[in-house]
Amino acid sequence: MAKQLDYLTMKEIFRRFHEAEAEPKGELEHVNAFTLVVAVALSAQATDAGVNKATRSLFKVADTPEKMLALGEEGLTGHIKTIGLFRQKAKNVIKLSRILVEEYGGEVPSSRAALQSLPGVGRKTANVVLNMWFHQPAQAVDTHIFRVGNRSGIAPGKDVETVERAIEDNVPAEYQQHAHHWLILHGRYICVARKPKCGACLIRDLCSYEEKTL
Structure with a gap:
């Protein structure tokens, strides 16, 4: 488990996520x-x-x-x-x-x-x-967020509720609404479980993961 990143590092990480995709969306289709x-x-x-x-x-x-x-x-x-x-x-x-x-x-x-x-x-x-749906800054921690949070130092925790609290406590307020979508998508497509695609990672230089891939 990586150590919790400091505030300025966290702010830069989410600034980059926001710059890359300002309005991330969940991938489950729904109409109401x-x-x-x-x-x-x-x-x-x-x-x-x-x-x-x-x-x-x-x-x-x-x-x-x-x-x-x-x-x-x-x-x-x-x-x-x-x-x-x-x-x-x-x-x-x-x-x-x-x-x-x-x-x-x-x-x-x-x-x-x-x-x-x-x-x-x-x-x-x-x-x-x-x-x-209700646009509350709630953080839904799935396996992707749990992995990314612990691997990177964005939200370390031994269980999903600890990771959830780490996101709520440490992600800058202006990024809380979309934090879990950025982290899910990052875990799903870049920071994958077996061989993370560190070469294509927006936050490679800020992440605490020691076994970065080329």
């Missing part, structure tokens, strides 16, 4: 808050590309909790059977759709606690929805 919740819940232990392939047809017929309930568990399963753990995920999506209809008038709540009370929605999913 509900479809975002569903897409993120389906993405656990699956790729965004695989989820998008399944949900393109699903969201054409079920883009609200009411329509998802009308589709039913079996109908939903037919759309998402290419995604890992699809049977349990189908049960969760139907359950959360029912809760949204019965307790929230069909609307997705904007509080972390309410989101996390939904079946299949953990802290990471809640943070993605809070950030992407």
Whole structure:
């Protein structure tokens, strides 16, 4: 685990990320808050590309909790059977759709606690929805962010909540809103797990990783 980088280094890192892509976007396709919740819940232990392939047809017929309930568990399963753990995920999506209809008038709540009370929605999913839909500076730590945070010194921590707090505490305020997207994309395409592409890295000279590749 690298040591936490100092404030000026952090500010320069995120200045470079911002300069390269001022408005980074998540790669899960959605059309409203509900479809975002569903897409993120389906993405656990699956790729965004695989989820998008399944949900393109699903969201054409079920883009609200009411329509998802009308589709039913079996109908939903037919759309998402290419995604890992699809049977349990189908049960969760139907359950959360029912809760949204019965307790929230069909609307997705904007509080972390309410989101996390939904079946299949953990802290990471809640943070993605809070950030992407409700524009709160929530930090959703996935495997990419956990790796980048620890490898680079941007947000070191022994578990995801520690990394999440390190981002909240150490990333300059003006960059908090997009921090997790920059870090996810950096981890997905540059700072990859097995052989990071350090030669193409925007922050190579600022990163604490000792085993940089050529």
